[in-house]
Ligand SMILES: Nc1nc2c(ncn2[C@@H]2O[C@H](COP(=O)(O)OP(=O)(O)OP(=O)(O)O)[C@@H](O)[C@H]2O)c(=O)[nH]1
């Protein structure tokens with residue numbers, strides 16, 4: 001028997017795993033459709049997209065193989081479900097749609113709460129002046145972020161992003177319409193992900209709702225789109241929230257609060273309360289987190305986790321509420337399904 005081959009699971013379909021081999025033998029396919037060895041089935045070892053695996057018994061002609069073992073994971077994201085992610089590339093547009101600090105903060109907090117490094121990326125910078133970019137740059141630096149600036153029409157900006165992606169496994173996240181598909185299509189020209197331009201609300205994103213897949217960069221490295229991130233379900237309790245703000249982390253590193261369980265509201269001897277820009281966002285999200293925790297203590301299943309909020313112009317939109325980890329552990333799957341349904345229904349209603 002030949003030695004096992006190292007590979008990465010790039011897609012999961014039912015009980016089949018698409019595995020990209022790290023070092024395929026000369027003249028053999030680099031991608032094999034694999035099953036799990038019975039030994040893995042018996043131990044209940046789950047195989048996820050992103051898993052580094054060992055493949056045995058390759059059938060080169062039929063492009064098949066069997067996964068014999070799974071390497072320990074360095075990280076495990078659950079929405080989208082991907083193992084070993086090195087970084088989250090959080091994409092926001094600097095215009096169209098307008099960059100809203102609170103919405104950006106929600107996404108940042110969600111991304112930070114995974115524990116995986118976050119790289120912020122601001123797209124469509126062809127739509128604003130150099131002055132506006134400089135102003136945002138300065139502002140975001142105060143928040144603790146150094147974004148990459150991108151535009152489809154300004155190729156000189158792309159090498160910096162590429163440098164950040166080569167050799168890593170990256171999940172691309174961000175709200176709808178900011179240019180994620182355009183970005184992935186540009187990085188991986190063979191892919192031709194559908195962009196939002198042609199499709200109306202109903203068509204948008206439908207292809208990807210439940211399916212996660214890793215795509216290979218021609219220069220090396222793997223990228224995943226993350227439909228699950230389109231409406232972030234902020235996943236932290238009131239206790240955890242503070243650590244997802246770089247500003248608070250920095251302040252706490254320099255100076256402690258008087259009380260170890262300080263919520264940084266009215267407590268005496270607080271070193272966080274102050275006139276930094278996102279302090280009000282912290283307060284808003286904390287209030288939500290507390291309300292959420294209380295509500296979860298009262299009820300569980302029926303609540304879908306979304307509330308309607310009146311946006312500018314009286315138009316209604318859905319906003320995610322904070323979910324605590326405990327709640328998520330209990331009912332994660334059913335809840336995700338109902339969130340997807342709620343979004344689906346919201347789109348139909350509009
Ligand atoms: N001006 C400008 N428009 C852009 C840029 N990148 C993308 N767009 C446009 O923005 C729109 C949305 O782009 P998509 O790539 O579909 O955005 P998305 O984030 O994938 O959206 P969803 O699929 O809804 O999640 C399209 O009309 C793009 O042509 C850019 O750099 N500059």
Ligand SMILES: [Zn+2]
Nearest residue numbers: 257262264270
């Ligand atoms: Zn405090």
